[in-house]
Every structure is written in C-alpha cells, then in structure tokens.
Amino acid sequence: DAGVIQSPRHEVxxxxxxxxxxxxxxxxxxYLFWYRQTMMRGLELLIYFNNNVPIDDxxxxxxxxxxxxxxxxxxTLKIQPSEPRDSAVYFCASTWTGVxxxxxxxxxxxxxxx
Amino acid sequence: SQQGExxxxxxxxxxxxxxTMNCSYKTSINNLQWYRQNxxxxxxxxxxxxxxxxxxxxxRLRVTLDTSKKSSSLLITASRAADTASYFCATDDYKLIFxxxxxxxxxx
Numbered sequence: 144d145a146g147v148i149q150s151p152r153h154e155v156x157x158x159x160x161x162x163x164x165x166x167x168x169x170x171x172x173x174y175l176f177w178y179r180q181t182m183m184r185g186l187e188l189l190i191y192f193n194n195n196v197p198i199d200d201x202x203x204x205x206x207x208x209x210x211x212x213x214x215x216x217x218x219t220l221k222i223q224p225s226e227p228r229d230s231a232v233y234f235c236a237s238t239w240t241g242v243x244x245x246x247x248x249x250x251x252x253x254x255x256x257x
Numbered sequence: 258s259q260q261g262e263x264x265x266x267x268x269x270x271x272x273x274x275x276x277t278m279n280c281s282y283k284t285s286i287n288n289l290q291w292y293r294q295n296x297x298x299x300x301x302x303x304x305x306x307x308x309x310x311x312x313x314x315x316x317r318l319r320v321t322l323d324t325s326k327k328s329s330s331l332l333i334t335a336s337r338a339a340d341t342a343s344y345f346c347a348t349d350d351y352k353l354i355f356x357x358x359x360x361x362x363x364x365x
Binding site: 147176178185186188234236242243245246247248249250251 | 287288290292297298299300301302305307345353354355356357358
C-alpha cells in the first residue's frame with residue numbers, strides 16, 4: 144500500500160495567487176481529513192469528508208479556502224487568493240469506518256506564500 | 258470532539274532512559290490514541306487505548322489511561338535516538354483534534 148499521497152511536497156507562491164493542494168487517500172478508506180500545521184497554532188482540523196461528502200468544514204478559516212472530493216480516490220484543497228498567513232504545512236489523512244480507526248497521514252505539503 | 262493536551266511541551270533525555278509524556282482531556286471518551294511525528298513527516302499512529310482499558314503495551318511503549326482523572330500517559334522505555342520526535346494524543350471520534358504535542362529529544 145502506497146499510503147496517503149500528497150502533492151506537491153513544496154509550494155512557493157506569491158500573495159494573491161491560487162494554490163491547489165492534492166491528496167490521494169488509501170484505497171478503501173471512506174474518511175478523508177485536511178489539517179494545517181503551524182508553530183503558532185499547532186495542528187488544526189480544516190475539514191473532513193465521509194464517502195466523498197463534506198461532513199464538517201467548521202475549521203476552514205475563511206471563504207478563500209475550499210475543498211472538494213470528486214471521487215473516493217482524490218481530494219483537493221484550494222486557496223484563492225493566497226495570503227502570507229496561509230503559509231503552513233497542510234496534511235491530508237484518511238481512515239475507514241470504525242470506532243478508533245487510526246488516521247493515516249500523508250507527508251504534507253509545505254506552502255510558502257510570499 | 259475535544260482536544261487532548263500534552264505535557265510537558267518539551268523533554269530531553271539521554272539514550273537508554275525512559276520518557277514519559279502525559280495527556281489530559283476534558284470530557285468522557287470511548288478511546289484515546291497516541292501519534293508520533295518525525296520532523297518533516299506526517300503523524301504516525303502508535304497505539305490506541307479504549308476507555309475500559311487501564312494499560313496497554315506495544316513493544317517499548319506503555320500507555321495508561323485514568324478516566325477518573327481524564328488523563329493518559331505514554332511511556333517509552335529504553336529510549337533511542339530514533340525516538341526523537343513530537344508525540345500527540347487525540348481522543349475519540351472521527352473528528353480527531355490534536356494538542357500541541359510533546360517534543361522529545363533523545364541525546365545519543
């Protein structure tokens with residue numbers, strides 16, 4: 144199993160540009176999560192999906208952020224327009240239905256907005 | 258969902274020593290999980306303990322759970338330099354919320 148795959152690993156962009164982060168969950172997993180990690184705020188849950196449907200997006204910071212899951216094997220997190228304060232490491236994680244099922248994390252996308 | 262809070266924030270020990278990290282939470286839980294994060298990587302699941310369990314072992318890891326005190330501890334015995342990482346706890350349901358973690362440094 145290849146694990147959760149995120150791309151790109153690093154993204155450097157200028158303020159105002161659109162950024163799209165991608166995630167391929169582990170096959171068979173029906174939950175997908177997007178987290179953001181910074182030194183100041185730690186690991187924040189942004190949004191999660193179950194069976195491709197967004198369940199809770201209360202962690203999405205503002206309307207500039209959007210996430211989609213068009214099918215069971217792909218999800219995107221888009222920031223438009225990007226701002227320097229969006230600089231962080233963004234993680235995708237997936238798991239399957241079941242109490243206490245462990246999350247499997249990708250290695251993250253390090254986003255730098257200048 | 259609720260957030261687990263780890264303590265201490267940072268811990269530095271010599272290789273071969275034991276490392277103990279603590280986690281506190283606020284409301285009742287069904288289970289509690291511990292994760293490790295190596296620098297530049299995603300979190301990796303270490304162990305899960307259910308609310309009806311008091312202690313669980315996995316290799317050099319020992320986890321305890323005290324539901325009356327709403328706390329858990331993670332003990333790493335005979336630490337190695339490769340154990341250097343941040344350690345996080347998270348509770349319960351699908352919406353796992355992580356604390357700030359404990360940064361463990363194991364000096365060779």
